[in-house]
Amino acid sequence: MRHVLRAIRRHPWRTASVAVLVVVAAGAVLNRDLIRLALTPDVPIDRTLPVADALTPAEGEVVYRIDASRSELIVGVDEVLAGADRRVELTTRAIAGDVAVAPEPSVRVGEIVVDAQQLESDNSLRDKALHHDFLESHTNPEVLLREVSVSLPKGASPTAVDGATLEGELVVKGVAHPTTWDVDAEIEGDTLTATATTTVKMSDVGVGPISKVGLVRTSDDVDLELRLVAVDGTRFTPPVGLVLDDVDTLAAATEGAPSFASDVRPILEQNCASCHQVGSIGAMMWTLETAGDAADVADGLAVVTEAGYMPPWPASDLGVPLQHSRGLSDEQIGTLVDWAAAGAPLDVERTTEVRPPAEPEVRAPRPDRVVQLAEPYVGDPEQRDDYRCFILDPQVTEPSFLTAYTFDPDQLEVVHHAIVYRVRAEDRPKADEQDAADEGPGWSCLAGMGDNSGARIAGWVPGQRPAVFPAGDGFEFGPGDVLVAQIHYHVEENSPADQSGMTLEFEPATADITALQSRTLIGPVEIPCPEGATGALCNRDAAVADVAERFGPASSAIPNVLNRTCGTTPEEVAAASDGVTGSTTCNFAIRQSGEIISMLAHMHELGASYRMTLNPDTEREQVLLDIPVWNFSWQLAYAPVTDVRVDPGDSIRVTCTWDRRLRFDPEPRYIVFAEGTEDEMCFSTLTIRPVDEPDPAVEVDAG
Numbered sequence: 001m002r003h004v005l006r007a008i009r010r011h012p013w014r015t016a017s018v019a020v021l022v023v024v025a026a027g028a029v030l031n032r033d034l035i036r037l038a039l040t041p042d043v044p045i046d047r048t049l050p051v052a053d054a055l056t057p058a059e060g061e062v063v064y065r066i067d068a069s070r071s072e073l074i075v076g077v078d079e080v081l082a083g084a085d086r087r088v089e090l091t092t093r094a095i096a097g098d099v100a101v102a103p104e105p106s107v108r109v110g111e112i113v114v115d116a117q118q119l120e121s122d123n124s125l126r127d128k129a130l131h132h133d134f135l136e137s138h139t140n141p142e143v144l145l146r147e148v149s150v151s152l153p154k155g156a157s158p159t160a161v162d163g164a165t166l167e168g169e170l171v172v173k174g175v176a177h178p179t180t181w182d183v184d185a186e187i188e189g190d191t192l193t194a195t196a197t198t199t200v201k202m203s204d205v206g207v208g209p210i211s212k213v214g215l216v217r218t219s220d221d222v223d224l225e226l227r228l229v230a231v232d233g234t235r236f237t238p239p240v241g242l243v244l245d246d247v248d249t250l251a252a253a254t255e256g257a258p259s260f261a262s263d264v265r266p267i268l269e270q271n272c273a274s275c276h277q278v279g280s281i282g283a284m285m286w287t288l289e290t291a292g293d294a295a296d297v298a299d300g301l302a303v304v305t306e307a308g309y310m311p312p313w314p315a316s317d318l319g320v321p322l323q324h325s326r327g328l329s330d331e332q333i334g335t336l337v338d339w340a341a342a343g344a345p346l347d348v349e350r351t352t353e354v355r356p357p358a359e360p361e362v363r364a365p366r367p368d369r370v371v372q373l374a375e376p377y378v379g380d381p382e383q384r385d386d387y388r389c390f391i392l393d394p395q396v397t398e399p400s401f402l403t404a405y406t407f408d409p410d411q412l413e414v415v416h417h418a419i420v421y422r423v424r425a426e427d428r429p430k431a432d433e434q435d436a437a438d439e440g441p442g443w444s445c446l447a448g449m450g451d452n453s454g455a456r457i458a459g460w461v462p463g464q465r466p467a468v469f470p471a472g473d474g475f476e477f478g479p480g481d482v483l484v485a486q487i488h489y490h491v492e493e494n495s496p497a498d499q500s501g502m503t504l505e506f507e508p509a510t511a512d513i514t515a516l517q518s519r520t521l522i523g524p525v526e527i528p529c530p531e532g533a534t535g536a537l538c539n540r541d542a543a544v545a546d547v548a549e550r551f552g553p554a555s556s557a558i559p560n561v562l563n564r565t566c567g568t569t570p571e572e573v574a575a576a577s578d579g580v581t582g583s584t585t586c587n588f589a590i591r592q593s594g595e596i597i598s599m600l601a602h603m604h605e606l607g608a609s610y611r612m613t614l615n616p617d618t619e620r621e622q623v624l625l626d627i628p629v630w631n632f633s634w635q636l637a638y639a640p641v642t643d644v645r646v647d648p649g650d651s652i653r654v655t656c657t658w659d660r661r662l663r664f665d666p667e668p669r670y671i672v673f674a675e676g677t678e679d680e681m682c683f684s685t686l687t688i689r690p691v692d693e694p695d696p697a698v699e700v701d702a703g
Contacts, residue, residue: 052112054110055099057100062101062232065098065236065238066099066230067229068094072227074090075090075119076222076225079210079218080217088122090120092114092120093118095112097110097112097145102158107150107152111144114143116135117137128300134207134208134210135207144169147169151167158187159186160185165180166180170205172207179200181196190231192228196225197225198223199223208664211662217661257343260291260339264336268288268354271311273288273357274361275311288354293354298336305337308629311326311327311328312636313326314636315625316627319624319626319638320642321641322639368504372410375499376498377390377441377497380491381494387486388442388443388445388486390442396481400508401475402477403474404469406502407485414489414495415489415500416487417487419456420459420486421455424478425481455518468505469516476509477506514690515690516687517594517687521588524562524573525562525584525671525679526582527658527671537669539670555674555675558674562673565586581658582671583658585653590650594691596645598687599612599625599639600638600684601625601683602635604677605662606659606660607632607680608662609656610626611627612626615650625638
């Protein structure tokens with residue numbers, strides 16, 4: 001393993017070990033924004049119906065005007081929400097337009113207007129994401145069907161048509177797209193009924209496919225069905241609005257609803273308030289201070305908790321029992337869902353406070369040292385994903401152990417994750433050289449860490465609790481040792497000046513403290529293109545060359561090195577993939593006795609599931625960590641309730657699976673192990689308390 005680590009040591013994805021969270025790349029911003037969107041009160045929608053230009057009847061024609069109260073647009077799409085497949089329908093009655101029919105028969109269709117803002121499904125979070133990020137309906141409220149021509153089948157009568165064809169421009173967000181529809185229609189008395197259907201691709205009309213990493217994705221195909229009822233315009237005036245709320249139904253739902261005071265508030269206080277109070281990490285997404293704050297976003301709360309997306313805890317119960325589980329019980333989730341469905345009634349004043357527990361689950365570290373970037377750093381909006389390294393000097397003058405810490409992000413909107421390394425005093429000049437060679441604060445981590453022996457000891461991503469190591473454990477520091485923080489900045493349009501830092505707790509080396517060690521377990525990635533795909537990067541050699549161009553020549557050696565380490569070949573791993581899904585399995589021998597006190601895993605946006613197993617295929621098999629639905633945004637460190645003993649002769653198997661359907665890539669390519677978000681990884685870290693003296697022949701600093 002030592003040669004593997006040397007080959008990849010300088011790369012910025014090297015992950016922190018104990019009680020840290022793994023690298024989270026650009027896709028996590030999507031989910032931060034999604035949570036913020038879900039927990040934002042709804043924007044009131046104008047329920048006024050759209051108005052279409054009226055057709056003037058020609059001689060012999062009857063103009064039928066669409067009755068919105070009896071018409072409907074149905075948008076159907078296949079969706080995967082939190083790992084569950086389902087068929088979704090969004091509907092609206094906000095439709096206007098005219099149809100002219102002559103006895104020959106002949107048909108003219110005027111411009112049909114749909115108010116896209118009024119498209120709704122059974123899920124408010126889906127609707128918000130659709131309208132906000134894809135349809136952009138608040139600025140482009142109307143979807144049009146215009147420039148319509150109708151071809152009638154032979155033998156069509158003036159009152160009934162089966163199998164007509166309608167061609168017209170579908171205008172979405174101001175851009176026209178040609179569409180062809182199948183139409184059936186009939187006229188009875190003064191009323192025309194018609195059904196028109198077509199299938200379009202979201203990618204063709206600029207609204208998807210929808211993908212919110214770790215939570216929801218849709219197919220590219222979307223089915224449209226217009227069910228129209230139109231009435232002779234000489235006898236009918238279309239309504240200007242529709243009454244949608246059923247007061248009696250709402251009152252019935254409210255009766256017997258969960259009590260906020262006794263049922264809902266305790267759940268929120270125990271599981272949500274500590275992250276979402278003013279000044280806490282989750283406040284940038286949603287502030288929970290009062291009962292009114294919760295009532296305003298009750299539907300969003302129901303969605304993100306029922307999906308298992310919040311509170312963040314992707315691990316299942318199949319693995320060993322884990323400390324500080326954030327998961328809600330089915331009963332608690334049901335309470336929130338029922339309360340939201342009833343309209344979020346409050347039996348307390350809206351101003352009633354919602355408070356976190358008096359005692360946090362994990363205590364804050366003692367502030368023995370507080371360090372921060374020497375000067376603020378402003379990223380370049382042209383470089384959206386900026387890996388920047390900074391020296392943090394804790395001014396250690398005596399042998400000590402780091403026993404607890406927090407990473408304190410300054411500008412949460414751009415600080416994506418942080419990984420922190422210990423650099424020995426004798427290697428400090430190398431880091432200083434890197435710093436001096438790069439203009440501005442710090443230096444690009446892609447140029448290297450500036451040292452050859454940095455141990456990964458700390459890290460942060462959104463949602464992390466303080467890291468407090470078990471009593472008697474810590475990371476060893478000598479006089480003059482410093483920290484190098486690798487901070488991943490994700491910049492959209494503006495980059496505020498960031499001056500993040502850390503709060504550090506130390507104990508003197510005279511105390512009876514065991515020096516913690518880490519072990520990194522890395523598996524190969526080989527996902528060929530789907531059958532029939534012919535892109536230039538579908539060739540593995542071309543894909544590896546592309547990695548070298550993006551991240552340097554050393555990066556291109558890693559895919560082959562990992563295969564050799566795991567005893568596989570690229571062809572064998574690729575054969576386990578059908579081009580859409582893929583997997584890798586790698587076994588790692590334990591060569592030194594110890595106790596596992598922390599486990600974490602890392603994949604990218606195509607990650608589907610993950611499992612770590614001790615002594616697989618034996619009578620002593622034990623699942624250590626199981627994540628059945630990988631969540632790219634919440635890559636947490638997990639601490640077993642009881643430390644797991646490992647000894648020489650034991651083995652650990654890591655299994656990673658991927659699914660291309662989790663992300664829409666218009667040009668598929670062969671995917672190998674690399675550090676870009678569009679690449680993939682199978683990466684794990686163990687933090688181990690050694691039981692015996694370390695074997696100098698075993699690489700324990702980085703696994």
